[in-house]
Amino acid sequence: MPEWVFVSNAGNPLDINSWRRRVFYKAIEKAELRKIRVHDIRHTxxxxxxxxxxxxxxxRDQLGHHSISVTVDIYGHLTPGGNKAAVDRLDDSTPEQPSATYAQPTKKGATSKWLTP
Known part of the structure; x- marks a missing residue:
């Protein structure tokens, strides 16, 4: 079993430039697709x-990113409704007025109580 996933007939690592020219671009042309990079397939x-x-x-796991933040930075904008929902929540929120104030104890050992205005 070779150490590499994609190997030449001799079992050596592929020369990416040679493979791209001999195989990838020919396959793209035969499929009548516009010229793309191999990395574009990953993004797709x-x-x-x-x-x-x-x-x-x-x-993240599929792409082998070391951190979820890498995946979110690159692909987070594609999450359906993710950004819109967050912005909508900001628009809908209003600063809340405290409905109660906290009374500080007046003497040692006194219990604290909530007071309503």
Missing amino acids: YASLLIQAGESLAYV
Whole structure:
């Protein structure tokens, strides 16, 4: 079993530039797709996972990111309604007025009580 996932016929790691030129670009052309980078396929995969409702944690695991923050920074904007809901919550919130004040104890050992205005 080779150490590498993609190897040449001799079992050596692929030369990415040679593979891209000999295999990838020819496949793109045959499929009549516009020229894209290999890395674009990775982004497409992640985007499709999110569109299908997978969690960002699952996407992180699939892409091998070392931290969820990397995944969120790159793909968080694709989470359906995630940003809009947060902004809407800010718009809907109003500063709350305290309905009660906290009375400080007046002598040693006295218990604290809530007082309503």
